[in-house]
C-alpha cells in the first residue's frame with residue numbers, strides 16, 4: 001500500500017516537473033545568461049568556419065555580420081531581426097542572415113528573439129575582430145554593457161517595408177541627414193560609427209562597388225588580415241588623403257562610382273583578395289572630409305573643378321573642395337595617440353545602435369545583469385507560487 005502511494009506521489013511530481021520543464025522561455029523575453037553565452041560561442045565558431053584562407057586570418061563573416069546588424073537597425077522597427085532582402089541596398093546580406101537563421105531556428109528559437117540573436121552575432125564579430133590585438137586598450141571589451149530583450153518584428157526574419165538604407169553615392173549633407181533622422185546622432189557620433197568600414201569589403205555583385213576601405217591585404221604572421229580587424233586605419237586613409245580618383249563601375253546594368261587611390265583604370269574585381277587591389281572609398285566615406293556637390297545623383301559623379309561651380313577633391317589644389325564639418329573629427333581619430341579613444345567611442349555608439357529596438361526599448365537588460373537559468377527545483381517552487389531568485 002505504502003509502495004503504491006509512493007509510486008503515485010512520484011508520478012504526480014514527475015508530471016508537475018515535466019510541465020514546468022516545458023514552460024520554456026518565451027522568445028520575446030530577456031534570455032538567460034547561459035543561452036546568450038552559448039549563442040556567442042556558436043557565432044564565434046561560425047566566423048572561424050567561414051574563413052577565406054586556411055590559417056583563418058581573413059574572416060569575411062566579421063564584416064558581413066556587422067553590416068547585417070546596421071541594416072537590421074535601420075527603419076521603423078529598429079533592430080528587430082527583420083531584413084527586406086528584396087531591397088537592392090541589402091544585397092549580399094542573405095549569405096549571413098541565412099546562416100544565422102538556420103542556427104537560430106534549430107537551437108535558439110525558444111530561448112531568445114531573432115533580433116537579439118542578430119545583435120549577439122554582431123557583438124561577437126566585433127569581439128573577434130579585436131581579439132588578437134595585444135594592447136587591451138584597442139580591444140572591444142563592452143560585452144557587459146550589451147543589452148538584450150529585443151522584440152522581433154511580426155514577420156521576422158523577412159520584412160516588406162521599403163526602408164531607406166544608406167547610399168554609398170551620397171555627399172555629406174545626405175549622410176548627416178540620414179543618421180540624424182534614423183538614429184538622432186551628432187556629427188561626432190556619426191564619424192565614430194563610420195569607422196566600422198575598417199572591417200570587410202565591398203563586392204561589385206552586391207553593391208556595384210569593389211574593394212576594401214583599409215589597406216590591401218598584407219599579413220603579419222598569425223594575425224588577422226586588415227579587413228578582419230577593427231582599427232582606425234579608415235580615418236588615416238581619409239585624413240592623409242592621397243590623391244583619389246573617381247572611377248565609374250558598371251555591373252548588371254547598374255552604373256556607380258567609387259574612389260581609388262590609383263589613377264590608372266585597374267580591373268579591381270580580378271584583383272579581389274590580392275595585395276594589388278587598389279584601396280577604395282565611396283562618396284559617403286570621402287564626404288567625411290570633403291564637402292562636394294553631386295553632379296549626377298544616380299551614378300554619384302561629383303561636380304569637379306573643370307565645371308564652373310565644381311571643386312577638386314585633392315587638398316593641395318587652389319580649387320580644393322571646402323572641408324566637411326566632420327573633417328576635424330576624422331583627423332582626430334586618425335592620430336595614433338587617439339586610437340584608444342576611437343575604440344571607446346566606437347564601442348559606445350555601436351552599443352547604442354544595437355539598442356534601437358523601437359518596439360520596446362525599456363525592456364532591454366544589460367548582459368552583466370542577465371539572470372541564470374533557474375534549476376528544475378526553483379521552477380517547481382515558482383509554479384507553487386514561491387519567490388524565486390532569477391526567474
Ligand code: HEM
Nearest residue numbers: 063064066067070166167168196200201202203206207284
Ligand atoms: C552612410 C552610411 C553607409 C553607407 C553608404 C554604407 C555603404 C556600404 C556599402 C556600399 C558596402 C559594401 C557592401 C557589399 O558590397 O557587400 C558596405 C559594407 C560594409 N558596411 Fe557600410 N555603409 C554605411 C555605414 C555603415 C555603418 C554605420 C556600419 C556599421 C556600424 C557599416 C558597416 C559595414 C561593414 C562592416 C561592411 C563590410 C561588409 C562585408 O564585408 O561584407 N556601414 N557599406
